[in-house]
Amino acid sequence: MKNILSIFLFIWGNDVFAQNSIKGKIVDETGPLPGANIIIQGTSTGATTDMEGRFTINNSPKGSQTLLVSFIGYEKFEKKIEVTEGENNVGELKLSQGKQLGEVVIEGDFRGTEAKAFNMTKTSPRIVNVIASDGVGKLPDRNVAEAIQRVPAVAIERDQGEGRYVSIRGTPTDWSASLINGNRLPVADENANSRTLSFDVIPTDLIEYIILSKALTPDQEGDAIGGSLNFISRTAPRQRTLTASLSGGMNFQSMGPAVNASVLWGDRSKNKRFGYIINGMYYNRSYGTDNYEVVYGSNYNHGVNRLELRDYIGTRQTIGANASAEYNLNDQSKIFVKGVFGRMTDNEHHRKTRYNWAEGAGQTISFQNIHDIMESTLFGGEVGGNYKLHPKWNLEYKVSSYHNRFGYGPVPFERGDSRNGYNVVEFKRFQVNFTDQIFIDPETGEQVSPNTPGAWRIKLIGDDYPGGGGDDPNNIQPQYTDSITADQFIFNDAYSELNTTWERDPIVGQLDLTWNVRGNLTLKAGGKYRWKQGFRELSLYEWDQNFLVTTNAIRLTQFDNEALNTNGGFLQELGSNYEDNFFPFLTNGQLADFYSVMDDSIRGIEMNSNHPQYEEWIGSKYRYDEQVVAGYAMADWNVFKNKLQITGGLRLEQTYLSMTADTAYMGFVANRYIGIPGMENEVYISVYNDTLAANFLSYRDAIAVYHVPVIETTSTTKYLSVLPMLHFTYRLGDKANIRLAATRSLRRPNFNETKPGSPVKDYTNLEYNIGNRNLKPSYSWNFDLMGEYYFGNIGMISAGVFYKYVTDHIFATITADVDQRTGIIYKSFRNADNSYVVGVEASFNRRFDFLPGFLSGFGFNGNYTYIHSEMRVPGRTKAQPLPRQAEHLFNAALFYEKHGVNARLALNYKGAYLYEMNLAAVADAEGNPILLHDNTDFDVFMDDFLSMDFSLSYNFKKHWTVFGEANNLLNWPYRLYRGNRDRPVQVEYYDVRALVGVKFSL
Secondary structure, three states: OHHHHHHHHHHHHHHHHOOOEEEEEEEOOOOEOOOOEEEEOOOOOEEEOOOOOEEEEEOOOOEEEEEEEEOOOEOOEEEEEEEOOOEEEEEEEEOOEOHHHOOOOOOOOOOOOHHHHHHHHHHOOOOEEEEEHHHHHOOOOOEHHHHHOOOOOEEEEEEOOEEEEEEEOOOOHHHEEEEEOOEEOOOOOOOOOOOOOOHHHOEHHHEEEEEEEOOOOOOOOOOOOOEEEEEEEOOOOOOOEEEEEEEEEEEOOOOEEEEEEEEEEEEEOOOOOEEEEEEEEEEEEEEEEEEEEEEEOOOOOOOEEEEEEEEEEEEEEEEEEEEEEEEEOOOOOEEEEEEEEEEEEEEEEEEEEEEEOOOOOOOEEEEEEEEEEEEEEEEEEEEEEEEEEEOOEEEEEEEEEEEEEEEEOOOOOOOOOOOOOEEEEEEEEOOOOEOOOEEEOOOOOOEOOOOOOOOEEEEOEHHHOHHHOOEEOOEOOOOEOOOOOHHHOEEEEEEEEEEEEEEEEEEEEEEEEEEEEEOOEEEEEEEEEEEEEEEEEEEEEEEEEOOOOOOOOOEHHHOOEEOOOOOOOOOHHHOOOOHHHOOOEEOHHHHHHHHHHHHHHEEEEEOOOOOOOHHHHHHHEEEEEEEEEEEEEEEEEEEOOOOEEEEEEEEEEEEEEEEEEEEEOOOOEEEEEEOOOOOOOOOOOOOOOHHHHHHHHHHOOOEEEEEOOEEEEEEEEEEEEEEEEEEEEEEOOOOEEEEEEEEEEEEOOOHHHHOOOOOEEEOOOOEEEEOOOOOOOEEEEEEEEEEEEEEOOOEEEEEEEEEEEEEOOEEEEEEEOOOOOOOOEEEEEEEOOOEEEEEEEEEEEEEOOOOOHHHHHEEEEEEEEEEEEEEOOOOOOOOEOOOOOOOEEEEEEEEEEEOOEEEEEEEEEEOOEEEEOOOOEEEOOOOOEEEOOOOOOOOEEEOOEEEEEEEEEEEEOOOEEEEEEEEOOOOOOEEEEEOOOOOEEEEEEOOOEEEEEEEEEO
8 A cells, every 4th residue: 555655646747846848749740640659869758649639748858859740641751849848739740752762642632631541550559450431531441331341350241242341350240349439330221230330321522531459448449359440530731722523433233323422511711720520422322232132931941942032223312511610729629510410321122922731721922012212311510629638638538429320112003101111012823833942851950751750842953952952052943833924913911110219328428537647647537428218119001802892802913013024134144044933024114103103902901900910020129228338547657668558447337227018918809890790700811812802792791800919028137347458569770660459348238138128020031030038148258469560652561360358249049930940030149158259360561662663553452360269059069150240351452653644453351251050959847948950051151252352543633533433343142041051041142333523722
């Protein structure tokens, strides 16, 4: 205790009596330089600039001193000053780009140059990767997910060929945090089954820096086992700035156009105190996807229940805006306000042909005409500032609010109609006689004769067929004896999948206090409060034939229809094998007018307590309220003449969660048809042909009475997360770092995983998701060792290892329905035993300016990550890899930058990985669940993915740039498979998309 008191008095004494300090700001022609290194010549006393380029050196010796300023890619700068007692302000020190860059052009749009990003990476107290706006602009990345995939150990998941979700170090996407200006963003999309942000709503044009923290410090939010992505929005420039760009192009899958436009305007007052920036972007593009999907209906064998041939043609529109203003109270204090808006609208037409080998009503072929408009909107902002309480005390404060919502637009009715959603109109040909099935023993899987008792009639493909004589997995061809024509397809039903999802953080408050105790020691403490609210409701609105008005079958040929436009060949990459399998679909105009044309020939059925299937949807409505109170204390200490930097401390996060959902009360009352003799206990009536339709006329006065008592149930959870963190950075001269980190972080359960009440129904995928209110959060001890070496021409080489030891990993467990052949599954969530992730990553970035002449403009950057993980799953004897964790990640780019030319050819590779485990279980004699599969043969895997992108630009007349870009040059398929690659689940092709345009920069 005496020693502790002595240390405190020593620190306090230095604070009271050592008052000499030097403060200033490091800038270049475009703005502040974060991460610049300033040192007093002949001493080890110095500082590093913050995000605003500001620095403070405390405990400076008095008298004549020389400041040495260094920054990668810039000439070294010297400034002689006279230090007097008290505060010494040297103002702005302006650096120039270094001569060693030669003719290399750094094309920053105003602040975010690669040099700044490299210096921020180099001087950070934690293990980070930083991407600046101009680094993003050199490749054809239109949303932040596609931009961040270029970073070591980062991979993305795609939707319709565009980046959507981000995985860091191979961990599941919901293990990482997505923040804007330090605030975790709320999440809402059509799935809404995790805390994973859909990054396609955030365009890259709004972002100045992307900071990926692979190891956290206590002043960062702790819910980030994989890592933390912080998007720094653009802020006021140092001087008047204007940039504008316009481009156009085409998607070669849909053969449709694309238009992209952006503008940025910023300025600062004459006294430099007030600054602002406004920027916005518009991106409208056509897209197309050729897809086939296979549904395996049994958990006992690999029989094919359904083949779906899917053609997507759509238009996506992204609108983004950012505004920021700041006022400098003095050289060290300011106030600011920021706002950001992102909106993506996806207008999708989807035509689906479905071959059903196993269906309760018999074997069928159906056509689904689908149209929907998905609308995702993210918006919010913050106000705050920093105030210099004392030369050594700085207070930062901020209040934020962000909102995210998802819903469906005006399809099939005008905006505001509650029936709008994912709208499907289906026509069917019933009782198809498929001839490509065999009979097997469900216990042994062996082929048997058709009259064998209990034998199953199924379709098998590839090597699953006895003797390996099944269809080629890339050419699954339905075979049937019927002569099928378009007039045989009759209206089966229509429906809208309804979805209202929103999440908001009404208020987020943050306070951080920094005390520069002495030149080499800084203490920091603070707190944060987040209030999160969310709501989700899924439902269904149906239409079926109104037999009180018409008794004749409603046939496809009664409507305007057209042959499928395959744009040169459906799945031409696989030989266009399905060209002869398509029947006509409704035209887009006919689909839009379908309900007005049908009028009262069809009747609408609302999903309410009178609906026969209402009990299946009861749990699909829930809301939640989460509050997190966090506090931290940390220290940053430089020792051994500033060669060793020690950063560490403790973060505490208290979580309070309340969830309310609907649930059925004491079961439900069976459906009763009054007035239909002998049918009082029937649950549902399906009309399949004209004969049954005619018979139904006698029941036209029947009234369906149905009731499901529903009550709300609420669960509450609270837990305290204790998160110690410690970082060591050892500097080997001015160009090399060795980093070591030991941190603890958490992963809060997703809201659908802990939801009380009845299950959530996933109508499209035939799933029921059951929440577990007793689920515990996952925690991870993370260990990192990294070495870095920086070249003077904005180059770097790095290598390192990482290890994560995870407790209570959350995984999904699946139980098959009573009828194993229906394919319906019940998914619930459990905590697994301890798991771990270990990996190695390396990166290299170098300009070849040491080569002569033309060759000096070339350069290369690349990175590779190897990841291995294991988790123990109850019921399986062998350890499993973590779901959605790729073993191999690789990025490479060859670039040329000289004489105003900037060209890049980039590769991105993500290896195959386990997508989802099939943990179907049956009960033993005592009622305990036993897994059906102690292997991965029924699990679903994501195949590897390789993409190639190209960009080319040319700068001329100082302010103008012309550019061209192309994505997905290899047209590599998105591919899911079951157990092995010869058992496809989903295969998609997107083809190439390209843009050409012009940019003006003032």
